[in-house]
Structures are given as C-alpha cells and as structure tokens.
Amino acid sequence: MTTPPAGPTVRGTTRLYAVLGDPVAQVQAPTLMNPVLTELGIDAVVVPVHVRPRDLESVVRGLQRVANLDGMFVTVPHKAAVASLADRCGPAVSVVGSANVLRREADGAWLAENFDGSGFVAGLTGAGHTPEGARAVLVGAGGAGSAIAAALLAAGVDRLTLHDTDTARLTALAARLDAHWPGRVRTQAAPRLDGADLAVNATPLGLRADDPLPFPLDGLPPGCVVADIIMKPRETRLLREAAARGHRIHHGIHMLEGQLSSYRAFFDLR
Structure with a gap:
C-alpha cells in the first residue's frame, strides 16, 4: 500500500x-x-x-x-x-x-x-509575458480584478480597457485608477478584444463546467495572451478554447505562485 x-x-x-x-x-x-x-x-x-x-x-x-x-x-x-x-x-x-x-x-x-495584482504581474512576467507597453483588456472589476488592473498599470501597460456587468463598480474602479494613471484607462459596455495584446478573465466564470465564456474569442488578434485567474480547474473552458485557436495561455495558479514570497514577508514566515 x-x-x-x-x-x-x-x-x-x-x-x-x-x-x-x-x-x-x-x-x-x-x-x-x-x-x-x-x-x-x-x-x-x-x-x-x-x-x-x-x-x-x-x-x-x-x-x-x-x-x-x-x-x-x-x-x-x-x-x-x-x-x-x-x-x-x-x-x-x-x-x-x-x-x-x-x-x-x-x-x-x-x-x-x-497581493493579487503584484502576484499576477509576477506570474505573468515569470512566464515570459511582459506587460510593459501592452494593450490589455481585463474583464471583471471585483476584488481581484481591481488589484490586477492597478498592478498592470503600475507595470507599464500602455492602455487598459475594463469591462464589468456591474456598471457602478466599473465606473468607480476606473475613476480610482484614473486618479493614479490618468489617460490610460477606458471602460467598455461589452468586452472588445480587437487590438489586445493581453486578455484577462478576472471573473468567477469558469469555476463550473457549464459557465459561459467571460468574453468572446472571435475578436482576439493573433499573438494575444489569454490569462485566467481561476486556479481550479487549471484548464478552464476559456483557456482550452483559446489554446485550440492558437493563442498563448496563462494559468491562474501563476498568480498564487507569484504571491508566495509576498505572503511569507507579510506574515513573517521564515
């Protein structure tokens, strides 16, 4: 045994x-x-x-x-x-x-x-995807999405486009971000991905097998990196379908792995 x-x-x-x-x-x-x-x-x-x-x-x-x-x-x-x-x-x-x-x-x-945002960016760069100068689309303006949005801007994305079905939450986040990074944030009533170098799902869609896609894949340009923050399942429907279309994908577990050193320092675990 x-x-x-x-x-x-x-x-x-x-x-x-x-x-x-x-x-x-x-x-x-x-x-x-x-x-x-x-x-x-x-x-x-x-x-x-x-x-x-x-x-x-x-x-x-x-x-x-x-x-x-x-x-x-x-x-x-x-x-x-x-x-x-x-x-x-x-x-x-x-x-x-x-x-x-x-x-x-x-x-x-x-x-x-x-540490969601810093962990996401650390995982992204560790996997060879550089956010500096990129045009990013992020869907989901909740807790994790807000942190990731700020971290992407701090890491130098050229333009960040945000979408969330909760328009009040979306507007409030955009205003907070614009106060720190003026002119680089825009919002959309529906996610449009044409011209994106990086597309990020920061919603819970994908936790369940029957969840719809958080955004359509038809408009993704070739070479766009598709990232999901969901960690389980590792291969969400979004990542499977994006990979099948030839896009580079980025798994959710990288965000948590990118936070480990921050957690250790924050909780003084040594």
Whole structure:
C-alpha cells in the first residue's frame, strides 16, 4: 500500500491561518502554503473556511477573537467586503478598495493588504509575458480584478480597457485608477478584444463546467495572451478554447505562485 505524503503536524501549539471563500473547494493556498510551512519548520497550518456572504462579518469577527489565529487569506467573493473589517489598510488596499490578506498586528489590530495584482504581474512576467507597453483588456472589476488592473498599470501597460456587468463598480474602479494613471484607462459596455495584446478573465466564470465564456474569442488578434485567474480547474473552458485557436495561455495558479514570497514577508514566515 502506498504511504500518503506527510502533511503538517497539528499540535496544541500550532498557529492557524484561515482561507475565506464561497465556494472554497477550489482554493489552492493550503496546497501551496502548508508544504512551505513544513519545510521551514514553522508550527502553523492553513485551513479552508467556507463562508457565505451573509455570514462574512460574523465569521471574521469570530476568527479575530481566536487567539492562535494569526492571519486570513481571502478569496472570491469577499475581497471587497473584507477590507472594511480591518483596522488598518495597506497601500494597495487604499488604491483598489479590496484585500486578499488580513494580519494580526502586535497590538491586536488587523491589517489588510492585497497581493493579487503584484502576484499576477509576477506570474505573468515569470512566464515570459511582459506587460510593459501592452494593450490589455481585463474583464471583471471585483476584488481581484481591481488589484490586477492597478498592478498592470503600475507595470507599464500602455492602455487598459475594463469591462464589468456591474456598471457602478466599473465606473468607480476606473475613476480610482484614473486618479493614479490618468489617460490610460477606458471602460467598455461589452468586452472588445480587437487590438489586445493581453486578455484577462478576472471573473468567477469558469469555476463550473457549464459557465459561459467571460468574453468572446472571435475578436482576439493573433499573438494575444489569454490569462485566467481561476486556479481550479487549471484548464478552464476559456483557456482550452483559446489554446485550440492558437493563442498563448496563462494559468491562474501563476498568480498564487507569484504571491508566495509576498505572503511569507507579510506574515513573517521564515
């Protein structure tokens, strides 16, 4: 019989990190972070916590009272809402209005930060796709999409076109971004991809097999990179169909892998 791989040892001294999401079955943070913690000899474990939107505040407030819980990772659909539950916000949160991590400070306060954008750009450049000078189209102006939009602009994209079905959210994000990067952001009522060098899905469409495509592939020019932030399934319908048309594709897991060093520094995991 095959011996299963050793997982983290949980003791009475173990520190906890929670991953909050709805759904939560697709989260990859425990899979990536727990081996790192074990390798570093850190007595801590990352666990998924399924939280419905209506219960987010009560769950976060409860977890903030758990004395051996040092931090939280936050995924869809809670990234925007959770920022208001922190006592302090880091620079990225102030710009994009969403958070994907919360950390307990020495004084007991909770600090929110967002590494989605920097992680996405790190993963993108690590895979050989340079955002500088590119014309990018991003669909989805939620928590992750907002962070990615800001990071792409900071990385030097020449033009960023945004689309979201929530027009109020889309308009608010465009205004925040334009305050920092004037003249480089535009919005569209429907995603148009002609002329794009990079097309990014930052919506949840693709988590389920029967989801529609987040944007049509017919208008994609040759050579366009198609990126998805969904991590499970690894090959979303969008990426499969884009690859079948000859486009270069970029998987969602690269965004999380690009955040690992930031997580380690943020939570002082060494």
